[in-house]
Every structure is written in C-alpha cells, then in structure tokens.
Amino acid sequence: DAMVIQNPRYQVTQFGKPVTLSCSQTLNHNVMYWYQQKSSQAPKLLFHYYDKDFNNEADTPDNFQSRRPNTSFCFLDIRSPGLGDAAMYLCATSYQGFGETQYFGPGTRLLVL
C-alpha cells in the first residue's frame, strides 16, 4: 500500500544534541510537510516543500531545518534541541493542487532529556 513512513517512531536525544527525523513516501506526491504537535493540541506547520521549493513558516524557529534530497524523502533537522522541542513530529504529503488532501505519517515522538 502507498503510504507515508516516518523513522524512527520514538527518538530520545539530549539537550543541545542535534537530531534528524526522516520521512519517506511511496505516494509520489510532490508536496511534503513537517508539523509539530504538542499534547492535545492541533498540529503546527513548520515548513513545506513544493517539489524542491522550500517554504518556511514565519514563526518556525531557526533551530529547525529541513532537507529534501529527492521526491520520496524529507528530513527534519533540529540543530540544538531544547526541552520545549519535545513533541510529536508529523510528516504529511499531498499532490499538487492547493485543495488536495494531506496524508499523514504515523509521527515521530521526540523526547529531549
């Protein structure tokens, strides 16, 4: 089945130690998104890629970076994680048009010690 895959499902890192979360998709969608979701809250969009074009949300901290080496893969890098960055990180994809549905991966839960 076509899907959005996130690895790892759980990630523990130390305060200030860089961490990378990965997302891959077999849907062949050209738009990929990264969201941060804290407990019992709605997801918050960090950035998205339309093909190779990177779009950063205005309030996304500089601590968060992203890479998309090809259509299938997208990475979220947190350069110096703080305690406030502990959250669920969701990857989503959609196909082209603005109104297209976003399909989500299972998420990576990040714990910062």
Place this chain on the structure above:
Amino acid sequence: AQTVTQSQPEMSVQEAETVTLSCTYDTSESDYYLFWYKQPPSRQMILVIRQEAYKQQNATENRFSVNFQKAAKSFSLKISDSQLGDAAMYFCAYRKDSNYQLIWGAGTKLIIKP
C-alpha cells in the same frame, strides 16, 4: 485571518448512537476546502471526510457525513452508529484555494461508551 473554532473540547456518546461534532470557521474567501481529520490514541492523523466549498451537496463517507452551511460558515460532522473504534481526537481544518496551509481547530475528543 482565517480561523476555525471547535466549541466542544470533549463529547461522549453511547455505542451505536449518533453524535454530531461542531465546527465553525471564519473566512472572506469564496473558494476553499474543509476537512475532518481523526487522530486516535495511536496518533496517526487520518482523513475522515473532505468538502469543497463550491459543492452544495454535503459529503458523506459511510457512517460519516457533514452538514455544510456555507452562509453560516458551519461544517459539522455526524457520526452514525458510533463504534468503539471511533474514539479519537477529531480536528476540523480549513484550507483556502490559493494556499497550502491548513488552519486547524483545537480539536474535539470523542469518547465512546460501551
């Protein structure tokens, strides 16, 4: 700015009964899309139903249907014959026609009583 409001932080329903989750939104746009997403305790966000604003007909997906009232800017979700597997957080989301960003409501936690 567009906003989405879900006024019910939590709802409960007896198994096999019907429940309606409310969602209102504020926009000056005429073309947009509305979504209901479900997020069970496993945390994967799953699309329940989608509605295009230009369509008069309410969307339905099996036991899930919406009551879309464009003039009133209301988009409620009705779940018929509730099942234990319907227990989840339900998010209403809005997306305007010219933007990739989803505007999310705060969510409604749905509890199913056996």
